[in-house]
Amino acid sequence: MPDDTDRFRLHVVSEALRLFSEKGYEATSVDEIAEAAGISRRTFFRQFRSKEDVVFADHEILLAQAQEYLAADHDDPWDAVCDAAMIVFERFSQWNDMATRRYAVVHEVPALRDREIVTGFRYERLFVDYLRRALPGEPDLSMVQFSASVTATHNYLLRRMVRDGAEATSEDLRAALADIRRGVGRRDAPAADGDGEMVVAVFPRGTAPRRVAELLRRRLEEDE
Amino acid sequence: MPDDTDRFRLHVVSEALRLFSEKGYEATSVDEIAEAAGISRRTFFRQFRSKEDVVFADHEILLAQAQEYLAADHDDPWDAVCDAAMIVFERFSQWNDMATRRYAVVHEVPALRDREIVTGFRYERLFVDYLRRALPGEPDLSMVQFSASVTATHNYLLRRMVRDGAEATSEDLRAALADIRRGVGRRDAPAADGDGEMVVAVFPRGTAPRRVAELLRRRLEEDE
Structure with missing residues (x-):
C-alpha cells in the first residue's frame, strides 16, 4: 500500500x-x-x-512496490512475476483517471513517449533480475522471453483499458498471464486426483506443437 | 544493402x-x-x-532495411518478422567492432542507455505494425507478444555476442526464433509425406502442455 x-x-x-x-x-x-x-x-x-x-512518479511508487513484493518468499518465481504484474495493473485500474490523463499528455510530447518506453522497460528488467536470482538453474533466455512477454502483455492491456475504457479488465490480464506461465518451467505441485493417470491424445501428424498443447490444455481443463 | x-x-x-x-x-x-x-x-x-x-545512426539504417524487407511480399508474415530480425543480427555480426565499442560507450552514459532502450522498442513497434497490416484477422495480443519475444531474444543474443565475443551466433538466434515461431499462428504448408497419418501420444496427466509440446516436437523431428 x-x-x-x-x-x-x-x-x-x-x-x-x-x-x-x-x-x-x-x-x-x-x-x-x-x-x-x-x-x-x-x-x-x-x-x-x-x-x-x-x-511518471506513480511508476516509481509501483516499481518499488513490485520490487518489494518480489523480495518476499514465493513458492513459484514465475507466478510471483505474474502476480507482481497483476498488482501494478490493479493499482492503475484504481488510478484510472490519472492514467487516462497521462495517456493524453504523453502522446503529445515525444520526450515523454520515450520516457514511458524506458519506464516500461524497468519492469521488464526488474522481472529478469528477480528470476535470475530466484531460478539460478533456469536458461537465461527463457527468463528474458518470459519477462518480455509478461511486460508487453501488461502494457498492451493497460493501454487498452486506459484508452478504450473498461474494455480490458484484470481478468483479461490474469488469463493472458496464465497462458504465458504455462509456457515456462515446471510446476512442482503434486498432481492431486489424476496422479498416476495417463492421457492418450490422437491428432493428425503435422499439427503444430503449440496447437496440440492448446487443444490438450482445453480438454484437460474441461475434465477438471 | x-x-x-x-x-x-x-x-x-x-x-x-x-x-x-x-x-x-x-x-x-x-x-x-x-x-x-x-x-x-x-x-x-x-x-x-x-x-x-x-x-545510433546504424540502427536508423537497419530499421529502414528491416522496414523495406517487410514491405516486400511474404508468404508467412510471422516468418518474415523472424527473417527481419535475422537480417539485423547478421548485419551487427559484420559490424561487431562497432557494436562492441557502442556497448562500452552506452553503458557509461545513462542518457545513451535510455536511448538504446527506445531504439530497441522501435523494432518491436515496426514488427507489430507490420503484423497488424499483414494478418488483420489475428488476435492483437498474439502479435504484440510475438514481437516482444522476437525483439527481446534478438537483443539478448546480440548483447551476448557483443559482450562475450562469439558465444552467441546467428544459428542460436535462428533456433530461438524458430521456437517462438512454433508458438503462433498456423502453418498452411501442406503436410507432405505424413499427410493423413495420425500420431498417438501417451503421457502422465499433469504434464505441462508446453512440456508435452516440446517432447512431441523432438520426437516428430527425429522421425523426419
Whole structure:
C-alpha cells in the first residue's frame, strides 16, 4: 500500500496531470503545479527533480512496490512475476483517471513517449533480475522471453483499458498471464486426483506443437 | 544493402564510436569526430542532428532495411518478422567492432542507455505494425507478444555476442526464433509425406502442455 509520502506524491502527480491535460504539458509551469497542489516550489523540487519526473512518479511508487513484493518468499518465481504484474495493473485500474490523463499528455510530447518506453522497460528488467536470482538453474533466455512477454502483455492491456475504457479488465490480464506461465518451467505441485493417470491424445501428424498443447490444455481443463 | 549515403554515415559512426571508446563520450567534441572522419562540422550536422544521434545512426539504417524487407511480399508474415530480425543480427555480426565499442560507450552514459532502450522498442513497434497490416484477422495480443519475444531474444543474443565475443551466433538466434515461431499462428504448408497419418501420444496427466509440446516436437523431428 502507498505510505504517506507516496500519497502526497500521488496527490501532486494527479494535480500535475490534470493541469497538463487542461493546458498542455509545455504551457504548464512548475509554479502552477505547486500552486494547484498547495505546496511550495521548494517542496516540489524536494520531491521531484523536474516537471518530466512528476509525469511518471506513480511508476516509481509501483516499481518499488513490485520490487518489494518480489523480495518476499514465493513458492513459484514465475507466478510471483505474474502476480507482481497483476498488482501494478490493479493499482492503475484504481488510478484510472490519472492514467487516462497521462495517456493524453504523453502522446503529445515525444520526450515523454520515450520516457514511458524506458519506464516500461524497468519492469521488464526488474522481472529478469528477480528470476535470475530466484531460478539460478533456469536458461537465461527463457527468463528474458518470459519477462518480455509478461511486460508487453501488461502494457498492451493497460493501454487498452486506459484508452478504450473498461474494455480490458484484470481478468483479461490474469488469463493472458496464465497462458504465458504455462509456457515456462515446471510446476512442482503434486498432481492431486489424476496422479498416476495417463492421457492418450490422437491428432493428425503435422499439427503444430503449440496447437496440440492448446487443444490438450482445453480438454484437460474441461475434465477438471 | 547499405547505399552510398549509408556507407558514408557508417564511416562517421565508426570513427565517432572509436573516439568515444578512447576518450569517453562527454570528452569527445563534434569537431573531433568531424576531423577524424575527414568531414566538415557542417557536413556532420547535415547528416546527424547531434552527438547522441551518431551513436545510433546504424540502427536508423537497419530499421529502414528491416522496414523495406517487410514491405516486400511474404508468404508467412510471422516468418518474415523472424527473417527481419535475422537480417539485423547478421548485419551487427559484420559490424561487431562497432557494436562492441557502442556497448562500452552506452553503458557509461545513462542518457545513451535510455536511448538504446527506445531504439530497441522501435523494432518491436515496426514488427507489430507490420503484423497488424499483414494478418488483420489475428488476435492483437498474439502479435504484440510475438514481437516482444522476437525483439527481446534478438537483443539478448546480440548483447551476448557483443559482450562475450562469439558465444552467441546467428544459428542460436535462428533456433530461438524458430521456437517462438512454433508458438503462433498456423502453418498452411501442406503436410507432405505424413499427410493423413495420425500420431498417438501417451503421457502422465499433469504434464505441462508446453512440456508435452516440446517432447512431441523432438520426437516428430527425429522421425523426419
